[in-house]
Amino acid sequence: MLLRRSVRKGDIMNTNDRDNLTPHNAAQYDVDVRKAVPFFDLFYSQTIDMIKSARPEAEVWLDTGCGTGWLIKEAYTHFPNTHFILADPSQSMLDEAKIRLDSLPQSQIKILPPSGTENLALGDDTRLDVITAIQCHHYLDAATRRVATQRCYNALADGGIYVTFENIRPFTAEGIRLGSNIWKRYQLSQGRDEKTAENHIKRFDSAYLPISVAAHIKLLRECGFSAVELLWYSNMQAGFYAIK
Numbered sequence: 001m002l003l004r005r006s007v008r009k010g011d012i013m014n015t016n017d018r019d020n021l022t023p024h025n026a027a028q029y030d031v032d033v034r035k036a037v038p039f040f041d042l043f044y045s046q047t048i049d050m051i052k053s054a055r056p057e058a059e060v061w062l063d064t065g066c067g068t069g070w071l072i073k074e075a076y077t078h079f080p081n082t083h084f085i086l087a088d089p090s091q092s093m094l095d096e097a098k099i100r101l102d103s104l105p106q107s108q109i110k111i112l113p114p115s116g117t118e119n120l121a122l123g124d125d126t127r128l129d130v131i132t133a134i135q136c137h138h139y140l141d142a143a144t145r146r147v148a149t150q151r152c153y154n155a156l157a158d159g160g161i162y163v164t165f166e167n168i169r170p171f172t173a174e175g176i177r178l179g180s181n182i183w184k185r186y187q188l189s190q191g192r193d194e195k196t197a198e199n200h201i202k203r204f205d206s207a208y209l210p211i212s213v214a215a216h217i218k219l220l221r222e223c224g225f226s227a228v229e230l231l232w233y234s235n236m237q238a239g240f241y242a243i244k
Contacts, residue, residue: 065136069097117148127157
């Protein structure tokens, strides 16, 4: 959901028709992403379940790359006393989030101006209990990803938890080939046509820049997290949590 990085030559989708870096316009994101990404709703349920276990009394929760605000709408049911901060580089995504969260107590919802994680301005005295980043940091190059991850570590209070889900890079070329085939077949099973599914698969290493599970864990440890674990993994998507 990050707009900051310009799309490279060779990207498949026409960016003039989109309002963010995902292949789905904001207004259609929630429908289209579930046709494109297997188990997408599990990313949210697994994240909420982990935070209920790790920080059940969380006071402040930042969702960066928040998209349409779906995660926070779901989380509020379980965390009715938490203050939520939402950030995303796409104004169109933030507009959708504002609509989705309109029924929640607005004193507990803060939507920041458009910004990627690497550029967030939270104030030096802000210390967060929870940061979530779902399907957004894989759009960053290596240097910017490190800045974004370090910023998350720095913004957390001691004992705070960071949860992230991303598209990931299999370890081998054969893993990439087979994983891509599995992913394409899933999209076809959801009613996408052959060309749309194929174009989505071609975004790998072009429109988004995945790293391996091992590289994720290494980066989180290098940024200072004391506990780093794999939370969920299936084919070419994975989730991680890290405790400061």
